[in-house]
Structures are given as C-alpha cells and as structure tokens.
Amino acid sequence: MAFRGAYLGVPGDMFLFAQLRGSQSVATSRETSYKKTLGGRLRAQVSPQVLREWSCEMPVSAPADSARLRALASGLYGLGPFAWVPVAATASNVLSLGASMPGHTHRTWTGNAVPTGVWRVPGVGLVRHSLIAEGSSVTFRDAPVHHEFPVTGSVYLTGGQLALEVFDAAGVPVGHGSAAAVGTDLMRVSVTLTDLPEGATSARMTVTGAQQVGLPAVSWTPKPCEWVPGAGSNSVFVEGFDADLVLVDNWQGLREAISFTVKELDSDA
Missing domain, CATH: 2.40.30 (Elongation Factor Tu (Ef-tu); domain 3)
Incomplete structure (x- = not known):
C-alpha cells in the first residue's frame, strides 16, 4: 500500500x-x-x-x-x-531524532544500559550514540503505528534478542514478535508485524541479553529501511x-x- x-x-x-x-x-x-x-x-x-x-x-x-x-x-x-x-518518516524512521540515537546526548531509553563511546556500525560509520547493556534489558521510546500498514522495528546489537510489541490507546498489547541475534558479532536485528488491529496506536522495542545496543528504527514498511536518524x-x-x-x-x-x-x-x- x-x-x-x-x-x-x-x-x-x-x-x-x-x-x-x-x-x-x-x-x-x-x-x-x-x-x-x-x-x-x-x-x-x-x-x-x-x-x-x-x-x-x-x-x-x-x-x-x-x-x-x-x-x-x-x-x-x-x-x-x-x-x-x-511522509518521509513512514518509509524511514518514525522515531523522534533523540529516540533514534540513544547515548550521551540523548537519554531516551529505560533500563540499566549506559552510554558508551565510538562504535563502528557497518554501512553507517563511526557512531557516537550507543549503549553498553551487558545483558540487561533496554526499552526504547514508543513509536506511532497505523493499522493500515505493517510495522518493522530494528536495532543494531551484539548478541541478545529484540522484541516488538504493539499497543492500543489504552496500553493493552495487541501484537508481539521477536528475533534473536546470531552469534556475538554486531548485526542489525529486525521484527515485522503485519495485519495490525484497527485500534493499534503505538509500538515499543525492548532488547534483552545484548552486550551493546544502538540505532533503533521503526518504519511502516514490510522490511527494514536504510537506517536514518528519526524523522x-x-x-x-x-x-x-x-x-x-x-x-x-x-x-x-x-x-x-x-x-x-x-x-x-x-x-x-
């Protein structure tokens, strides 16, 4: 669509x-x-x-x-x-600018992770916005969704698992999916949910078990888009x-x- x-x-x-x-x-x-x-x-x-x-x-x-x-x-x-x-955000990254670059200057997450230094991300470059999680849980800011479109959440991480939950306006979960990193090398992990119910209003990403985390993105697309700062x-x-x-x-x-x-x-x- x-x-x-x-x-x-x-x-x-x-x-x-x-x-x-x-x-x-x-x-x-x-x-x-x-x-x-x-x-x-x-x-x-x-x-x-x-x-x-x-x-x-x-x-x-x-x-x-x-x-x-x-x-x-x-x-x-x-x-x-x-x-x-x-319009540009729906096909790139609907997160806010700060939420897409958690780290020293953007404290836009919850959990026990702490900001870290420079991190080389393949295809992106030397990134100064990332988190050391050391296996703890990290939850990113909620992102808006629309029931007429699929939603894809993605994040770069070393080890661990990404969970994507969708909620209605009352905060009741109405969709869930997860995917795990393969091995311990840095990689981008994504989860896509389709056929959202009409009452779906927001999506939330949570990472567990990862050593390092960074560059979250949420788009209204059936697969991850090229990473860009939140639009x-x-x-x-x-x-x-x-x-x-x-x-x-x-x-x-x-x-x-x-x-x-x-x-x-x-x-x-």
Whole structure:
C-alpha cells in the first residue's frame, strides 16, 4: 500500500492529511554560542538538541483536511504538544531524532544500559550514540503505528534478542514478535508485524541479553529501511496557519489553499 500523506494530532489519535503527500520541506537548527579567547581562538558551545521545522502546503485542501486543521489551530484538541509523522518518516524512521540515537546526548531509553563511546556500525560509520547493556534489558521510546500498514522495528546489537510489541490507546498489547541475534558479532536485528488491529496506536522495542545496543528504527514498511536518524516527532506545535478560499459550493464543500508550519519543541520527546 502506498503511503497516503502525513499524520498530525494527539498521540494515539492522529489525523491523516492526504494532500501533504509531497508538500513538505524541513529546516533544522541547533543553538550555538561562540566566545573568543584571549589567545585569539574561537570556541563554540553547541546544544545537543537539533530542532526542526516543517513548512507545509496544501494548494487545494479537501474539506476534511480544512476542518481538522482549523480545529487543531483553534485549540479544539488542546494546545499541544502534538505528534507528527511526515511522509518521509513512514518509509524511514518514525522515531523522534533523540529516540533514534540513544547515548550521551540523548537519554531516551529505560533500563540499566549506559552510554558508551565510538562504535563502528557497518554501512553507517563511526557512531557516537550507543549503549553498553551487558545483558540487561533496554526499552526504547514508543513509536506511532497505523493499522493500515505493517510495522518493522530494528536495532543494531551484539548478541541478545529484540522484541516488538504493539499497543492500543489504552496500553493493552495487541501484537508481539521477536528475533534473536546470531552469534556475538554486531548485526542489525529486525521484527515485522503485519495485519495490525484497527485500534493499534503505538509500538515499543525492548532488547534483552545484548552486550551493546544502538540505532533503533521503526518504519511502516514490510522490511527494514536504510537506517536514518528519526524523522518523526512527539513534541510539535502548529503555527502560522493561513487559509485562502479557493472554492465553496453545495457539492464539494469548502476548499482552501492552506499553509502552516510544524515547529518542533523537543527532539528527545
């Protein structure tokens, strides 16, 4: 099934905006301050967080899209923060940026694992975001899912086993799968679940028995995608909502040209 658009809204109850299929651009920013030393050198202090903004456009919105965006911008679903799954995330990594790179600067896991140093990952390079688990259990942040698509969770590890669980909005498990690493060499282990029930809202990955763990990813695909940093976000705000009337009649309802910005508040959420 082809991906139909982007998803935005309250976690566990996101709306599909089909006409955002190809109308998103993303910009990133990182807070940096500079100081010049007496010796003439320039030093920089760099924030560990990279925050993103997505510029979104709908040249001619569907009536349902107009209604939902107006409701969201008016506060009907609260003031946020909201969850956001852009089109690019569904076929790459729906985790947040920080959740996809657990380590010294992104403490986005639970368990007894501790951040470690540089780690060479085949096909990725020298990675500075990984965990030493020493056989303990490591659980990563929940990721959004949609019942119309399969979900694949993956992680790089040495030894151990990966479990993928799917939950409904009440936190009740509605799907489960697992896969084990072969031998003790570093490898990517993945689990795919298909035919999710209609009430499925989130997925959770847990690693047990591994020595080293890193680079988790979750995608709405039937197999693992090339690893990329998380492209979704669980903490965004919608601003700059602008709508220009295009057409209104008794049959087609309200159609507008809509633009808005999705602004990230916390890339570790």
